[in-house]
Each structure stands twice: as structure tokens, then as C-alpha cells.
Amino acid sequence: MQRFSLKQLLKTILKFWYIPVVLALVVGFLSQHYAASQYQPAYTAKTTVLVKAKKENPNHLQQQVDGELSLMGTYRDLISSNKVMTKVHKALKNVKSYNGSVADLKKQVVVETNSDSLMLHIQTTDRSKRVAVKQTNTIATVFKQQIQTVSENSQVTVMSKAHTKSVSASSFSGKKAIVYGIVLGGIIGLFIELIIGGLLKRK
Numbered sequence: 001m002q003r004f005s006l007k008q009l010l011k012t013i014l015k016f017w018y019i020p021v022v023l024a025l026v027v028g029f030l031s032q033h034y035a036a037s038q039y040q041p042a043y044t045a046k047t048t049v050l051v052k053a054k055k056e057n058p059n060h061l062q063q064q065v066d067g068e069l070s071l072m073g074t075y076r077d078l079i080s081s082n083k084v085m086t087k088v089h090k091a092l093k094n095v096k097s098y099n100g101s102v103a104d105l106k107k108q109v110v111v112e113t114n115s116d117s118l119m120l121h122i123q124t125t126d127r128s129k130r131v132a133v134k135q136t137n138t139i140a141t142v143f144k145q146q147i148q149t150v151s152e153n154s155q156v157t158v159m160s161k162a163h164t165k166s167v168s169a170s171s172f173s174g175k176k177a178i179v180y181g182i183v184l185g186g187i188i189g190l191f192i193e194l195i196i197g198g199l200l201k202r203k
Contacts, residue, residue: 012197013190020189024182031181032174041169045132045162046123047140051075051147054155068118074150075120076111079143085109087142092135097128109139119159129164136162 051072053064078084085102092098092105100108105124112121122139126132144156 008197009194012193016193016196019192019196020186023189023192024185027185027188028178028181031177031184035174035177036172039172040127041172042125042127043129043132043167043169044123044125045129045136045167046121046160047136047162048159049120049122049140049143050157050159051118051120051154052157054153065118068151068154069116071151071154072113072118072120075143075147076113078146078150079111079120079122079139080106080109082106083149084139084142084146087146088135088138091138091142092131095131095134098131098134100126105135108135125170129167129169132167133162133164 051068053068056064082102085105089100089102089105092100108124108126110123110125112123113119122136122143124132124135124139126135140156140158140161144158147154147156
């Protein structure tokens with residue numbers, strides 16, 4: 001069995017240094033190219049809803065607004081709750097390409113609101129543009145129906161619905177693929193160096 005001393009190992013590596021360098025670059029390029037060809041973007045659809053009092057009283061309008069603002073955190077929790085997500089999941093079962101679970105749906109949903117705003121921005125992400133749109137709009141519809149469980153005096157108005165033309169797609173980043181390719185190519189190159197070194201040592 002061939003054995004290398006540390007000195008011989010370093011000598012071999014330095015002598016054929018270009019092998020791991022070239023392989024690292026080549027494999028890195030191929031890895032990035034392959035990852036790009038297999039990449040499937042994730043689509044994010046967004047719906048905006050407005051929460052306000054059913055009957056606005058001009059004499060107590062500020063109190064009504066403050067009351068709704070104090071419930072915005074609760075409304076966010078309601079949208080992401082099992083109660084709402086289960087109903088949404090049931091409504092989506094007949095949608096083509098949808099095969100998620102309630103747990104998956106909860107992970108895909110993001111609810112945002114700005115300070116001192118009565119608007120809630122609901123967005124979901126999916127590999128299917130159509131499913132992402134359907135999910136988001138269905139969540140808004142179910143929330144509109146279920147808001148009574150939190151406040152009987154509140155109502156939801158859908159300000160803007162999600163559409164396939166308005167969805168945003170995630171962009172491809174090949175940095176990880178390049179790094180993995182470079183590391184793999186470098187390791188393969190080092191093994192080849194050792195093999196070459198072993199063959200030369202036999203001569």
C-alpha cells in the first residue's frame with residue numbers, strides 16, 4: 001500500500017495545483033447551470049382587506065377606529081388560526097394542482113399591517129401561480145365570514161384581490177450551487193492529484 005509523507009503530499013499538491021483549480025471552476029459552472037435549468041420559481045399573491053365598524057357613528061368615529069386598531073393583532077391571529085385555515089383548505093380541495101395540508105397552508109401565509117392602519121395585507125406563496133392566487137383570495141373570503149367570531153360590530157371589505165397578472169415570482173440565485181460545485185470539484189481534484197502522485201511514486 002502506497003503511503004505519502006506530509007512532505008510528499010504537499011509536493012504533489014503544489015506540483016499539480018491546477019488540477020483542483022480547473023475542476024473546481026468547471027464543476028462550479030456545471031452545477032450552477034444544472035441548478036438554473038431545474039429551478040422552479042415560487043409565486044407570491046397578495047390581497048388587501050380593510051376592517052372597519054359595520055355602522056360608523058360620526059360622534060364616536062375615533063373610538064370605533066381605536067377599537068378596531070386594538071384588534072388588529074387578534075385579526076392576524078384569526079387569519080392564521082386552524083379554524084380559518086381548515087375552512088380554506090376544505091375550499092381549495094377541488095382546485096387543480098393544490099395538494100397541500102392545513103399545516104403547509106399555515107406556513108405559506110403571511111399577514112402584515114402597518115401601524116395605525118386598518119388594512120391587512122394577506123399573502124401566500126406556492127409553486128403554482130394559480131394556486132397562490134386562489135389561496136390568497138380564499139383566505140380573505142373566509143376571514144370576512146369569520147370576523148364575527150372576534151367582533152360582531154366589525155366587517156371586512158376586500159380592497160384588492162389577487163390576480164395571476166399581479167403575482168411576484170422569486171428570482172434564481174445560483175450562489176449555493178456554485179459554492180457546492182467548487183467544493184466538490186476541488187475535492188475531486190485533490191483525489192486525482194493523490195492518484196497521480198501514487199502512480200509517479202511507483203515509477
